[in-house]
Amino acid sequence: MVDLSAITRPVGRLVATAQNGLEVLRYGGLETGAVPSPFQIVESVPMYRLRRYFPPDARPGAKPAGPPVLMVHPMMMSADMWDVTREDGAVGILHRAGVDPWVIDFGSPDKIEGGMQRNLADHVVALSDAVDTIKTVTGRDVHLAGYSQGGMFAYQTAAYRRAKDLASIIGFGSPVDTLAALPMNLPASLAPAAADFMADHVFSRIDIPGWLARTGFQMLDPIKTAQSRLEFLRQLHDREALLPREQQRRFLASEGWIAWSGPAISELLKQFIAHNRMMTGGFSIHGDLVTLSDISCPVLAVIGEVDDIGQPAAVRGIKRAAPDADVYEFLIRAGHFGLVVGSKAASQTWPAVAAWVRWLDEGGPMPEGVSPMALQASEPSESGVTLASRLAHGGAAATEMAFSLARSAADALVAANKSARTLAVETARTLPRLARLGQVNDHTRISLGRIMTEQAHEAPKGEALLFDGRVHTYEAVDRRINNVVRGLIEVGVRQGARVGVLMETRPSALVAIAALSRLGAVAVLMPPDADLATAARLGGVTEIITDPGNLAAARELESRILVLGGGESRDLHLEDFDGVAEVVDMEKIDPDVVELPGWYRPNPGLARDLAFIAFSSISGELVARQITNYRWALSAFGTASAANLSRSDTVYCLTPLHHQSGLLVSLGGAVVGGARIALSREVRPDRFLQEIRQYGVTVVSYTWAMLRDVIDDPGFSLTGNHPVRVFIGSGMPSGLWRRVVDVFAPANVVEFFATTDGQAVLANVAGAKVGSKGRPLPGGGDIALAAYDAEDNLILEDERGFVRRAEANEVGVLLARPRGPVDPLASVKRGVFAPADTWVSTEYLFRRDEDGDYWLVDNRAAVVHTERGPVFAGTVNDAVGRLGAVDMAVTYGVPHGDGCLAVTALALRPGGTIPSADLSEALADLAVGCPPDIVHVVADMTLTATYRPLAGPLQRQGVPKPSRNAWYLDPDSDRYKRLTVAVRSEIVESAQ
Template sequence: MLLQSLLLAGLVILPLLLRLFFPYFWTDVLYLKDLFKILLKFASRRRRRPLFLALDRFLERTAEHPHKPFVVFENKTYSYEDTDRESNKIANALRTHSALKEGDTAAIFMGNEPAFIFTWLALSKIGCASALLNNNIRSQSLLHCFKCCGAKLMIITADLQAAVEEILVPLCEDEVCVFVMGMECGSVHMQSLSEKVEQASDTPIPHSLRANVSFKDPAVYIYTSGTTGLPKAAVINHTRLLAALAVLAANGVTNRDVIYVNLPLYHTAAFLIGFIGSVETGSTVILKRKFSASQFWNDCRKHNVTVIQYIGETMRYLCNTPKRADDKEHNVRLAIGNGLRADIWREFLSRFGKIVVREFYASTEGNVGFVNYTGKIGAIGRINFLHKKMLPYALIKYDTELDEPIRDVNGRCIEVLKGETGLLVSKITEIASFEGYARNLEQTEKKRLRNVFQEGDVYFNSGDLMKIDHDNFIYFQDRLGDTFRWKGENVATTEVLDIVTQVDFIKEANVYGVEVPGHEGKIGMVAVTVKNGAVFDGIEMFNHVTRCLPTYAQPHFLRIQNAVEVTSTFKQLKMKLMREGFNPTAVSGPLYFLSDREQSYVPMTMIIYDAIISGTIRL
């Protein structure tokens, strides 16, 4: 009897003790259970023959519920069957009118619209990889992005013909075929794909056309600015795409959910999570051309949206909209994304209701990720033994001045203690692979960190500084290198520098990001020196940067110096410039502001400065 009483008491007390000393115990157990199930499914699919790819999951879903809405765009709805047929027509048109074959790459240069999804599916059906070009890039950046992935063909929407016409001469020299999703072409060097699609059959595409595709082959190229130079094409192979199927399902999304996708499809978040994730769950996607804070919740109500995607900046925009009585009247139950600041997180929940927020960490080319499955505000994830065993990672000491890891007397890296900030590195293995960047061995090698903890090991250098607290939550701290983030986009300073220094009167330039109160990330600023005998021309500079750079990468502030300051190893000094920012009282020498109204870089005044700080002038 005594033993039974003690056992009964233990059963009563144990849950209380667990809650007191291990408050996340059951949450961890449930997460690990789901993680294990995902791994089993992934392993099972990897063993299937013929190879089971993300495309095959779409075909399964189409067979299971052909008439279910898959993509809703503006006033038109496409079922799974409609999507399948549209992609078949595009694939058959390409088979007839292009030289594309299995293993080739084609570039998709489009904004958010159903044709983007149809085209990707079509290319996959004929065994081709897709390069997802940012539809904001222009000129030499556009040409570079097209060439660096070895694409043979470009498929564009009608509204982007002018952008392609700027680079038509070198494209024609390389005998590149440009197809337009439209009935009219602005150049004789372009062809109407829509015309050919109208005449094409919608018969299914034989599996034999992609029979030789392997898991290691590129599925898509997604572009990342990284820390140096022009955008780099990160290679996403079919294994990575197969793993991406699980992201939404792992967060409880089902075929009953309606997912609102307003981030650009050329981005990892919208493509891999919003689109590919929905293929796995069999959900309906509400596709938006672009994010609109004023229309966001009306769209959610209109379409009975249950799952939304975000980046930190979009949540701030939503919180900045005028408050309404119906702010909490919606069906959204889950928000999934990254970059959400703790204060905005709290404000979002307070204003828009009890929405489960799943903050995660991942990078386009990276081989490790974290998920905050507990809802701990401010954290990007939670670490556990199984996760680290499968995907070995560490936070190591890093010298930000020398821009290199700190090593011990044996030349090995040193892990930081809990509570300390360190550089996230993750071991490159067969499971956690790093495919690198297309045709860019130099930048690929720069992301590999060798002999980290033992001779011969190789780790992926994330470039991100993080911290793990004593409760095993991990927090993003900062980003190394010359990249800064503005409007949800990574901006490589050297890419901007290359554009700025093309102007005749500019001798040298130093590009960096500066903080603006009330805004996420950092906005672009440049310090320049003017050539001897030359005069700074604000109109010419404005015309050049707005023509050659997307809006988010354009330097909004410009200061003129007598000389660009460098270190003894000729690295440009940025910290002092970043601290001084764009305040006219802190900056010595001429200071300018990029004015859309004046179509010029105009002298910066305290009136303009105060208007920016107060939000009267919107950036």
């Protein structure tokens, strides 16, 4: 006979799993039918609610309540932790043992008016008031019991009250000597400085939401967390097996965690970690100085042998901190949470606590397992829970997981071991920057001038600026900036004025830009190779700061000219400028005699304020781009984080400061990272290596093809070691990128893409995918790709009328959710993905690959529309750039009848050649779009002052001439063939 159970049993198990899983997904867990223990709200005030569990029967003859125990939860956990399960929870067990359980509930501070402004002192005073209430209601002294930080509250309250009306204190894993053994064996030598910094600069600004508290707690015991989740999933079919532990699982997984106010965290870090004042005394409770030596009631410290949060050495500090108290301990082999919740807590902890309370109340023999705590040395030999102990405890719980995950875990362990120290250093350096950036809002005071001031304050003698073989300290640079500010005030420049900066990349240019920022004026960065009159008009400049080298060009403009740089000894021959705009030699102004006006406040710039105006060219037209302080800060902090910049770095600022990359990436990243800034007069192959080694350059900035002149110079030869670890910039051609990485191995390239308004910023931090723009920069705003039809130049919508998001490798328009002021020239769109939402279109086309990396396809206005379909310049240039012989490539459209021909021009490396077969192969399978109609080699390309190749001069030449290095796409074979006179004539004639 067929055994039907062999078929029905797996099916039934599968159905049960599905049913239970659906219930978990819908309701967060399984319905247990359990009801909470009964309690009465005895007192309710804004700071807390006081619960009395199992309130006694008031009728005559009823059994009187036992000794009261007031239980205190830590700030990040719900007060319901004492009643996770009625049968095995703390209040239920204590009640059955004849104890009167009370619980103070501080509530969830993020749901209470003023809750997120609470500090530690508020909790201590509230707990003291609750003790008074219980004493009044019961007439008996109170046993004060607290878990983790709740136990610290209990100790602090006892000291604050000088043990008045307290029968005893019971602490569960509550550290007192916090520096004796920090969680995860963190070094105590680093804790004070780190805690002080976090208190002053992080948690004075932010709070911890409940979900983050839960995540952090679980990460402290990841093996136990993972084992519990795996066990739950494996038994999801067996409802009866899961129900006894379901309330505890739900509590730990979601329901038991509440927010933690920033002021309370800050005070905890400063008073009890940075200064360890529970041991030394002198901590402040609303102005009163308190010490634990005032505790005189008995103390029971419940200690977990494998507790990695309240480590035994830290918990046992209470013996030294409270010398007048009788201190006992109860040791249990459990982790931090296992001390108070779970099977061991039900079978060991709470029976011992009940016995302790009865012993003190009734006398008799000391409870089993409770023993007097031995006095430890002030510097205990134990450094905390040993690694062997943690592994043994975790191994017992994780044995089943270990066998199935052993191989992958071993690989991860090896990788983690290699990178742990690097990760720790990078995290410590990066998180404060991202945290600060995340807190920036419209009204935050942040600017280049302010950051320069901060660096000068933190490291006045630190090396800030290198130029012409000399070093200038932060103190000296800051003094020079302040002197220039006084000079600007003397000549009448005020906050908000728009001042043109026409200077080469020199220390005086950096100082001028920083001085305008400190004054609160707007620096209009004028490119020397642009139409200066147009730039002055678009920037609305009232005066121009220039250096002696650009004085002649500046005097052609109808603006007052301020000359800065060159020192006091140079002679500008100002008499030659009679009849032209006023010229003022700023170096002749004595800053010491300038009186600062009442309106002047240094660094007044808010994040929303306009800080700079830069320029770019669109279709040959000069366009002014507004840059706010927030936009500058986003790129500066993002660069410092992405490139991991620190005071040990030297940034070689090759990029002109008038270029957005030089201002936002090179200068901004270096200033925020505290790195030294090395300025070079120009990019010269004979000076490049010499200055890199002389200055100890670790980071080289670039724009577009700037490094081409160095790498491809016949005289360039890199021998021996070099200090460079990374190149940072934007626009580097893919072929040049490969050559740079090959020559300067193991250095890598961090390529940035940023819109001028700063709404969208991408960075290829890993540098593994040559040509990719990477991913959104941490700390930046939200971005999205809107599906795009290049044929009709339309953003596509779904059936509901909202914009459709582009799929992987589909061309899309890059959109950014605006943060801060929106550029007046920006294309703003509303109701994009949801009703009334707002996005800014960057007008750049991207594709996102399967890994989530972004690739620039083209500018929306520059797409070449041919008879065969759209041709995207970025995609074509990347494809041909993979050919080793190609130096640079530009793709552009040439009018052809009613349409366009797509033409790609190539500049080859010295001695390079391209077979037509290689060209056909490179362009045969483009990621998106069509290949060009014609490809030709040019002797050289016209570059802008920022080394960007220009298509305009080539475009004006029309259809390329026939040559051995010109090819056309044969429509019959889809292969590239030599462009002959006959073929070109046919192409030209077909357009007529």
